[in-house]
Every structure is written in structure tokens, then in C-alpha cells.
Amino acid sequence: MEITRQEVEKVAKLARLALTEAETTAFSQQLNQIVGYVQKLKSFSTEGVEPTSTVPGQSNVFRPDQVQASLSTEQALSNAPDAEAQCFRVPKIIQES
Amino acid sequence: MAYEVVIGVEVHAQLRTQSKLFCACGTTFGLTANSQTCPVCLGLPGTLPVINEKAVEMAVRAGLAMNGTIGVRNRFARKNYFYPDLPKGYQISQYEAPICEHGWIEIAAGGSRKRVRIRRAHLEEDAGKNLHEAGSGMSLVDLNRAGTPLLEIVTEPDLSSSEEVVAYLKSLRDLLMYLDVCDGNMEEGSFRCEPNLSLRPAGQTTFGTKVELKNINSFKFVKDAVDYEIKRQTKVLNEGGKIYQETRLWNHERGETAVMRSKEEAHDYRYFPDPDLVPMEISSEWIEQLREGLPELASTKQQRFITEYGVPEYDAGILTSSKALAVYFEACVTLYPQPKTVSNWVMGELLRELNNSGTEADASPVTPERLVELLTLVDQGVISLKVARDIFPDVYASGKAPAQIVQEKGLTQVSDEGALATMIDEVLKKNPAQVGQFKEGKQQVLGFLVGQVMKASGGKANPGKVNELLKKALAG
DSSP states (O other), X not given: OOOOHHHHHHHHHHTTOOOOHHHHHHHHHHHHHHHHHHGGXXXXXXXXXXXXXXXXXXXXXXEOSOXXXXXXXXXXXXXXXXXXXXXXXXXXXXXXX | OOEEEEEEEEEEEEOOOSXXXXXXXXXXXXXSTTOXXXXXXXXXXTOOOOEEHHHHHXXXXXXXXXXXXXXXXXXXXXXXXXXXXXXXXXXXXXOSSOSEEEEEEEEEETTEEEEEEEEEEEEEEOOOEEEEOTTTSEEEEEXXXXXXXXXXXXXXXXXXXXXXXXXXXXXXXXXXXXXXXXXXXXXXXXXXXXXXXXXXXXXXXXXXXXXXXXXXXXXXXXXXXXXXXXXXXXXXXXXXXXXXOOEEEEETTTTEEEEEEETTOOSOOOXXXXXXXXXXXXXXXXXXXXXXXXXXOHHHHXXXXXXXXXXXXXXXXXXXSSHHHHHHHHHHHHHSOOHHHHHHHIIIIIHHHHXXXXXOGGGOSSOXXXXXXXXXXXXXXXXXXXXXXXXXXXXXXXXOOHHHHHHHTTOOOBOOHHHHHHHHHHHHHHOHHHHHHHHTTOTTHHHHHHHHHHHHTTTOBOHHHHHHHHHHHHHO
């Protein structure tokens, strides 16, 4: 399985990353090396092994439905580059026709 | 050309938990912006979401009530996209393994019953809210709602008219409210619906291109938006045009849908299992325990009202249309075991006042006890049925005891034979001609004389008694 330049460009676009030509080339090579390394796993038989997405052995970790104190509005907004009327202020992204 | 309308519906129902899905912030609507957030729901680095057990239980209860199969192995996935109201850059949702699949809900449509298949229902977190500033090209973001638990409920494309869509949404909303897992408030966005709609030439088996409708926050708008979109698509197709797969927003002021354009459309959500959350195993024991705890649902209750109380199907349907109203009715019948009389009052006088004031039955200022007091005053002959009906709005508005209102207004029915006899004597003296006619055999004059006595009493005389005493007096 090979990671093409087009795939790198698509992933970069979805992640809002502006890559230079040189970076795209470099990341394509690096990603291919990583994927190639992980391909080694294919030499093992995984028949009857459940796919795992988390550290195995744990399930059903819940919390009770209880409210605890939230941050204050000032704290919540303290890292925001721009704020107004207790809100985060961001460029508008909806265009209604 | 004749087209067949094919509609599916997605509903996002906010679950009525106290705290959010993955953190301990509250879920109250309408607070000061950004006063209900924490590092988890703000998406700050290094935080760990932990599942709210109550939300899982509510989702399972809803799934069971929708006749669905509960997924034993559940896990959460990240749905990746950028949007200002989504602080993490992904929404935690369920993808491959939803909590419920293959359910169905029965709806009443066009005089018959129809089963609407539920493809899936899954748990996910809500996003925050964007408020668009006029003119500045900027938006304000409130993250109070971010992380509130949602149950997304998706139907198969089984609906074919705006009436069916509304019937489905009403049934689903009633169901969730009966289960107490959602407050059903459409204006506040606790119950949001997005119909998707396509047309195809009648008889064709493949589907046409579908359009998703958003920004619909009342049943009326659902009907208007779907009807508008059917007309719009019919016109486009008849003119040889093409339908584009898009999201359209309902504008109720203009009465039309318009394309929603976004600079941030992803079309590629790159779902993958969320490594921060361990899987959920919902055991059959847990499912059975939740199944046993399910309340009696509307359709079952309606049948029981018909058999247990002998009320007509129509009455039973209205009385069970909300859980609060059904509870109210049963409380009255326990105190006053004449179901049809109670039903008439609840469906008539009470429901009129409740609807006028936008109140649910459980918050009615006229409690079941008060309503029964009023009915008892009629039975005891203290007031007439007409007076009881007349004063009901006062009882409702003042919250006073019916007996107190009757007294204050001096409406006590006159049943005292002495007092009535005096009035009758006077009426007979004033109307010798009619008395003569009656004695000559003109029975219908009696009605006139009863009317005169009622008038003399200011409407307070007991009509039954007047009738009886008049006949005696005329015979004497």
C-alpha cells in the first residue's frame, strides 16, 4: 500500500495544513516509510483476534450523572484570541443565499 | 409527470441528563454564554472524556421502546470536521456500532396505521451554538451546549407526505417524553428534525437525489417546509432541471427553502474509533433490567383506557396524547369514578384553558382534586352544569376552590322548595294566559313557564326541581 502525493494533499487540505511542494514530497516519503513499517504486522496471523481500538481489557468505564462546578465564563474565554458578549468571536463561515 | 415522494427523517433528541455526555458540566438551557464549560467540553489538550452512564441508559430505554435491537458491543468514534461550534475539531459519535438498530414506530396516517422503520439510533455529543453578527462578518460562539448528550434517530425512507412526517415526529416525540428521556421542546432545540426528501417517477425503484432540510423548529414548519420542497422539486424536474444533493434551510418568513452554503464542508469525516473511550458492553441482564423499568407507553395506555374505563377510542387518544394529561385523567377518575364525565371535562374545559395558556396538565392550576370538587358541586345540586362550565375559566385563572368562587359570585343553585315555590307563585300570577293554555292541554307551555322561573332566579334555580314543583302547582 502506497501513500500517494494526492492523498497527502487531500489529508493536508482536510486538516487545514498549507504544505509547500517540498513538504508534500517529504511527508509522502515519511508516511510511506511508516506505513511500510507497520505492514510488517501482516506477516502475523490475526485470525480470531478481535480488533482493538483501546488498551485491551477495559470496558464500561462510566461516571454517575452528577453536575460539578464548571469554569467561570472569564476562565473559559481566557485563551480566546477574540471574545465579545461572553462569547468566542470567530470569522463567520455560513453564507446564506 | 407523476412523482413518488420519498422521505426519511433524522432527529436529534437531547437526553434529559443533569450533566453532559462526557464531562460533569450541567445541561441547563438559556444560561449566560460560556458559563457551563470545562476543559473536557472546551476540547483543551490532555483531557479525558468519561461516559455518563445515565445517558447510556436513556438511549437503551428509547431503543427498546422503538422496538429496536440493542447493540451489545458499543464504541464511540470521532467524526472529524472543522466548525467554530465544535471545539475539538471532531464530534464524538457512534459510527459502526450504534446503540440501537432495526426498530420501528407505528404512526396513524390518513386513517390507517403505518410502521416507520428506524434504521438506527446512536449516542453522540451536541455542538455549541453560533450566533451570527450582522454586518461584521464575524460569529459569536457559545459552548454551553457543547457535549450535551444527543440521541440521533434515523428512519428508513418510509415516509411519503408532509402529514406522515408530522405524524411520525409527533409519535416519536410523545414516545421520548413518555420515557422521560427528552423534554421535547422544539423551540429550545431539544428535539430537532431534519427531513431528507427526494422524488422519483412513480414506479421507478431507484431513488432520486435527496435534499436535506434544516432550521425547522415547529410541527407547522415541518409541514410547510416539506410541502414547499415537494413543490419545488416537482417544478425543477418537470422543467427538465436537475436536483442537487444539498442542505437547504427553511426560511419561515419567506416561506421557502434556500441552499445553505458553508466554506467548511468536509464531505469526508474520516471516522475512526475514539482511543480515549473504552468500549461499552451492554449485557442482556442490563437490557432486561431497563426493559422492566419501561413505563406504559401511549399506545398501550390508549388501549387500557378503552377497556378499563370504557371511554371511546377518540377520547382515549386525546387523553393519552401526553403523559401529563393521562396522569391527570387517571387521578380524577380515582377520586370520581365516572370516566366519561371526567373525559368530557378534561378534553373540553380543561384542555381549552391549558392550550390557551400553553400549560402542561401537570402544571394545571386546577388540580384533579379541584376539578372533582366542581363536578361534585353539580352532583349535589349546589350549582347547575351550565354554571359549572361558566365558572371554570375563573377557577382556572384564580386557582381558588370552586366552592369559594360559587359563594363569591352568589351562584349557589336554589333548590330550596320554599324559595322556589314563592318564585313559581309569582310567575303563575304574571302569566295567567299561559296557565290557562296549559290547563287546556298545551303541554309545551310548561317549558316557557320553567324558563320564566329560571329567569326570575337569575339562572340559579335548580331546573329539575322547578320542573317538578311547577307541575305540582299547575295540577293543584
